[in-house]
Amino acid sequence: MAKKSTAAPENAPDVSAAEASSTDEELARALERYDPVLGLEVHVELSTATKMFCGCPTTFGSQPNSQTCPVCLGLPGSLPVLNSVAVQSAVRIGLALGCTVADYCRFARKNYFYPDMPKDYQISQYDEPICSNGALEIEVDGQSYTIGIERAHMEEDTGKSLHVGGQTGRIHGAQYSLVDYNRAGVPLIEIVSKPIEGTGAQAPQVARAYVTALRDILRRLGVSDVRMEQGSLRCDVNVSLRPGPDAAYGTRSETKNVNSLRSVERAVRYEILRQAEVLDSGKKVVQETRHWHEDTGLTTSGRSKEQAEDYRYFPEPDLVPVVPEPTWVETLAATLPELPQAHRKRLQQEWGITADELAALINADALEKVEATVEAGCDPAAARKWWLGELTRRANAEGVELTMLPITSYDVARIQAMVEQGTLNDKLARQVIDGVLAGEGSPEQVVSTRGLQVVSDDDALTEAADAAIAANPEVVAKVREGKEAAVGPLLGAVMKATGGQADAGRVREILLQRIGSDQ
């Protein structure tokens, strides 16, 4: 079971109550004086089988440097050859974001030296991105925003460095670094937003909602694992402040390394507060790269504009132009899956639930699970009850994401079916869940090995009922006086006698019948 990367679930309210109340006030005050403008750059690792320019696998977590070849190690003489599925994924992402797909585009080399980059240039796209000019609709507390998409382009990922000798694996103070090039060359799509204006105090939530919406689309397209904790979705956050909506853009900072939804929101909040403080003190914001620190919730200064690299982009001579055939693009457009927004509206309708109920499912990250459970034959209301109730409690107790619980939607549907057939009651059903989560097998296997079936043998129940009646004459008398509700203690006795494995409704029927027949 994967542990959560952060203490709170991805979609839970972002900051601790104390942190929120203090910064909320400060934020509100800062935003009385300044208008924030955001820009978000999201890097998506594609879930292709192989890398962008070579046939090495992209599996996460393999032995260091085992998934490398002359191409992704940048060995002398090696040459890149483009992964066709990566191009297809790039186009599908662009189409899902309403972008224009270029009819001709090229790769360019972005030249800068860095030990985790084997060729000391990155093959990327510069002035000819494959997709450009799209938009994404998001909603924050009932307020809709249209976020413009500047471009989506293809590039290759870098290797990963492990810093040794410094504190907590950071670069500063490290004596040396150890580089693993397994990730080098993994296909990336960089999605760049247009400047996001007019969000005011909702800026932090807008940033988060945008990345969330993007993540959901990418997941729906099936083009990426979108696992922020594994780095398959990474976010750079640009923030600038200006005196008011009509003023020119202020100087921006670019915060890198923001790798959870919660951090996206926190980083925007932090940068607004930091920059407001700088401006309030009469200083100027420095154009620079800043680093986000998940542990402290702070950003620290990185490279400033003065030190900024001159990337010397030029067309990559080892690759030829990409010219997407219009008919191919049309086919891809026609075969896009239903996108999250439309999909959710449809589910809401089909399941007959309110917008708030839908939001609850989304916030709990339970929508897909519930949907799959319904597809497996479960009643929508029951599916929602299981995932939002019992299973969410289990996930919280275990400290894992709901989606990471080792129980499938099919399991849940089976359990509910048994409840409906009367072979399980609620209590037994929860025990079946215990068994499945404990790895004891399918619900059927758990029922059989734990012997959890409801006792439905009427003879056995009648025998137990008669024993209970004989042992409780006062109760029987009350019932006979017409107080049917008084049957409770008898019911409890029978349930106890059958180890809880009886259908309470049936027991009640039998009890009433036996008491009546004695009359």
Added chain:
Amino acid sequence: MPAVTREGVANLATLARLELTEQELDHLAPQLESILGHVSTIAQVAADDIAPMTHALPLTNVTREDAVTECLGTAAALHAAPVAQNDRFQVPQILGEDA
């Protein structure tokens, strides 16, 4: 064409990650200036309406299938590494940027 100063050469060398000696800097500035002076003659014919040619090839859309091919493996990958440790390439401390 702007004059190629010694300082300009030093900046270029930094950008190109080339440590040059004082002598090299002295020597390169006039050489680069003379070469750049010659190559600047292209401005005489490179009119705005001429399309640039990055490649002599008529090819487009050269791609491969997304199928896994054989890797070198960790040992072969690290074979030529100046220093290796724990299956990784050891490199000197990286300054200026967090990863």
Added chain:
Amino acid sequence: MNAKATPISASDSEASNPPKPQRPSGELTHLGAAQLSELLQQGAVSATDVVTAHLRRIDAVEPQVHAFLHVDHAGALAQAREIDDRRASGEQLHPLAGVPLALKDVFTQRGVPTTAGSKILEGWRPPYDATVVQNLRQAGVIILGKTNLDEFAMGSSTENSAYGPTHNPWDLTRVPGGSGGGSAAALAAFEAPLAIGTDTGGSIRQPAAVTATVGVKPTYGTVSRYGLIACASSLDQGGPCGRSVLDTALLHEVMAGYDHHDSTSIPTPIPPVVQAARGADVAGMRIGVVKQLTGTGYQPGVLQRFVEAVALLEQLGAQVSEVDCPHFPYGLAAYYLIQPSEVSSNLARYDGMRYGLRVDDEEGRSAEQVMARTRGRGFGPEVKRRIMLGTYALSHGYYEAYYGKALKVRTLIAQDFAAAFEQVDVVVSPTAPTTAFPIGEKVDDPLAMYLNDVATIPVNLAGLPGMSVPMGLAPEDNLPVGLQIVAPALADDRLYRVGAAVEHALQQRWGAPLLDQIPPLSAAPPAPAPTAEEDPQ
């Protein structure tokens, strides 16, 4: 010395006449690839005999010539024995199986030291074979070793090699051309019957011209660049070198072909080059003389031989006319922007982090410092010059003025060629403006050095096939002069038709191949090169 005046010895004549099936009495090293192929197929000689003879020759003359950076004695002999065993077992082998070859040290060969002539790659043994090397293995061609070159194939004299210059077998005090001087010298010194070069701006053709050998730069995209250590990606092309047009064609057929590892590889069959080399007929062909590639800047003897060669072609039935390529004079300038720009990026990877040299890796040094120091010490003056030039041309604010404009000139030059090929089937010019110059003469005068490539560069810019074939010795210095032939893209076979016709006619005139006039290499130590005063950089 006048070209036709040289008497030829009896043993030499054996080289020009088809040898008899029995083991030839003359030296195996003086036979060409086609002749060796025949003997090997007839069983008259074994691959082991052939390889042993060449290794002996290499051991004898290398102290004077220094064509090789690495001689793979054991590997070559092992491969020869394997070929002999396979032949003995009745296996049908490729005609060139067992014929040895010298490989420019810019192709990767698994497990064999590969340096690109640079200190920065000293000791590196690649974990993989270049596609060209795989093609050679497939055919059973035996790689004797890796030949010297200007560092990362940048230069016109092989003096930029970090491992010392190669000496021209025609005159050991002179350069063998470059960057592929090692491959050309190995052929001229009879150390190998075949060699492979790479040509970014003339690095196959110019060395061929100054050593009286044949060199071909095929159409861009027809020989795989996978495993060819990049100089300038959009211009680099591997190609065959030999002592005859036919030998060169035989090698061309083996090394060329589509490769899915190279995105710039053209999926088309190789033109019928061997057939063309055997045909050697130019009757009715239209041949254009490029107006801009003669005259000022060309050595008189070079021009004289060129005029004679053109007259010869006319005698052979070709229709000769002059073609105008007005933008060729700008080719050199465009090239010296495009090439360094690509170089500055291609050579970035040599940073001491993953392979090759690492300098001053001491505690406290940053990766940035170690990279800069490694590159500062590991690269030679010419490579640094080009990296600086390319970094400048691509840098912010200068891109459009330099790199951007150079790409436009590239278009103009391609258009000049296209217009010429509407009128003629091939164009011809001298390959190089001068004969081989003395070692050390131009080492610190980059512009003078670059001028060597004035006639070859336009061909690379346009991606076309070009050949250099011997056309005699310049009267003033008795040094070889080459004729350059250029054809439209994918019409490489035309080079061989014209080249073979010229070769045949001139050999009839001379009575033997031009190389038979080469002064014998003495056993004496090499003439001390007028060194090569260390470039002060």
